[in-house]
Amino acid sequence: MKLSNSFKGSLRTFTYFMASGTHSMLKGINYVELYGNEPSAIERVFAIYTNVIELDGNGIVINDKYAQKRATDYLHSYYDSTFIVQPQFEDWEIELH
Numbered sequence: 001m002k003l004s005n006s007f008k009g010s011l012r013t014f015t016y017f018m019a020s021g022t023h024s025m026l027k028g029i030n031y032v033e034l035y036g037n038e039p040s041a042i043e044r045v046f047a048i049y050t051n052v053i054e055l056d057g058n059g060i061v062i063n064d065k066y067a068q069k070r071a072t073d074y075l076h077s078y079y080d081s082t083f084i085v086q087p088q089f090e091d092w093e094i095e096l097h
Contacts (some may be wrong), residue, residue, distance in 0.1 A: 006057025013038050014049060014068055018042075025072040029079050042077045047070045048089070 017023040020033035033042050053067035070093060073085045 003083065004055060004061075006060045007053070007055060009020075010061045010064045010067075011050075014064075014071070018045065023068075023070060023072060025077060029076060031075055034075075034079070041075060043096070044078075044094060045075050048074050048093055050078055051095060051097075070096050 018031075019035075021030070023031075049067050049071040052070045053061060053062070056061045056062050070089075073083075074089070074094070076081045077085050
Protein backbone atom coordinates (compact mmCIF):
# COMPACT_ATOMS: atom_id res chain seq x y z
CA MET A 1 0.00 0.00 0.00
CA LYS A 2 1.33 3.42 -0.93
CA LEU A 3 0.75 6.61 0.99
CA SER A 4 -1.99 8.77 -0.50
CA ASN A 5 -1.23 12.04 -2.23
CA SER A 6 -3.41 13.74 0.36
CA PHE A 7 -1.22 12.45 3.20
CA LYS A 8 2.00 13.19 1.33
CA GLY A 9 0.83 16.76 0.71
CA SER A 10 -0.15 17.27 4.34
CA LEU A 11 3.14 15.87 5.60
CA ARG A 12 5.17 17.92 3.12
CA THR A 13 3.38 21.14 4.11
CA PHE A 14 3.78 20.43 7.83
CA THR A 15 7.46 19.62 7.31
CA TYR A 16 8.03 22.83 5.36
CA PHE A 17 6.58 25.04 8.09
CA MET A 18 8.39 23.13 10.82
CA ALA A 19 11.74 23.32 9.00
CA SER A 20 11.40 26.97 8.02
CA GLY A 21 10.48 28.17 11.51
CA THR A 22 7.30 29.76 10.20
CA HIS A 23 4.55 27.50 11.55
CA SER A 24 1.59 29.74 12.41
CA MET A 25 0.79 27.72 15.55
CA LEU A 26 4.25 28.47 16.96
CA LYS A 27 4.45 32.24 16.49
CA GLY A 28 6.91 33.84 18.86
CA ILE A 29 8.70 30.57 19.60
CA ASN A 30 12.17 30.16 18.14
CA TYR A 31 11.84 26.41 17.85
CA VAL A 32 14.33 26.16 14.97
CA GLU A 33 17.12 26.47 17.55
CA LEU A 34 16.12 23.00 18.78
CA TYR A 35 17.17 21.43 15.48
CA GLY A 36 20.55 19.80 15.91
CA ASN A 37 20.50 20.51 19.64
CA GLU A 38 17.38 18.65 20.75
CA PRO A 39 16.58 16.15 17.98
CA SER A 40 14.37 14.07 20.27
CA ALA A 41 11.96 17.00 20.58
CA ILE A 42 11.60 17.24 16.81
CA GLU A 43 11.33 13.45 16.53
CA ARG A 44 8.42 13.49 19.00
CA VAL A 45 6.68 16.30 17.07
CA PHE A 46 6.63 14.19 13.91
CA ALA A 47 5.63 11.08 15.84
CA ILE A 48 2.64 12.92 17.30
CA TYR A 49 1.68 14.33 13.92
CA THR A 50 1.75 10.93 12.23
CA ASN A 51 0.08 9.14 15.17
CA VAL A 52 -2.81 11.63 15.29
CA ILE A 53 -3.46 12.22 11.58
CA GLU A 54 -6.43 10.32 10.16
CA LEU A 55 -7.38 9.35 6.62
CA ASP A 56 -10.77 8.38 5.26
CA GLY A 57 -11.34 5.20 3.24
CA ASN A 58 -10.02 6.94 0.12
CA GLY A 59 -6.79 8.10 1.76
CA ILE A 60 -7.94 11.71 2.14
CA VAL A 61 -6.64 13.44 5.28
CA ILE A 62 -9.57 14.41 7.49
CA ASN A 63 -7.91 16.07 10.50
CA ASP A 64 -4.74 17.82 9.33
CA LYS A 65 -5.18 20.95 11.46
CA TYR A 66 -5.87 18.88 14.58
CA ALA A 67 -2.79 16.70 13.98
CA GLN A 68 -0.70 19.85 13.53
CA LYS A 69 -2.19 21.37 16.69
CA ARG A 70 -1.35 18.33 18.80
CA ALA A 71 2.20 18.20 17.41
CA THR A 72 2.86 21.92 17.81
CA ASP A 73 1.33 21.92 21.30
CA TYR A 74 3.94 19.35 22.27
CA LEU A 75 6.73 21.52 20.94
CA HIS A 76 5.26 24.59 22.60
CA SER A 77 5.21 22.77 25.95
CA TYR A 78 8.74 21.48 25.35
CA TYR A 79 9.98 24.99 24.73
CA ASP A 80 7.85 26.71 27.40
CA SER A 81 7.28 24.74 30.60
CA THR A 82 4.39 27.04 31.58
CA PHE A 83 2.36 26.05 28.51
CA ILE A 84 -0.27 23.46 29.42
CA VAL A 85 -1.38 21.03 26.69
CA GLN A 86 -5.13 20.48 26.75
CA PRO A 87 -6.27 17.80 26.59
CA GLN A 88 -3.21 16.03 27.96
CA PHE A 89 -1.52 13.63 25.60
CA GLU A 90 -2.60 10.02 25.61
CA ASP A 91 0.12 7.37 25.40
CA TRP A 92 -0.77 6.41 21.82
CA GLU A 93 -0.30 10.00 20.64
CA ILE A 94 3.32 10.26 21.78
CA GLU A 95 4.41 6.71 21.00
CA LEU A 96 7.52 6.30 18.89
CA HIS A 97 7.27 3.49 16.31
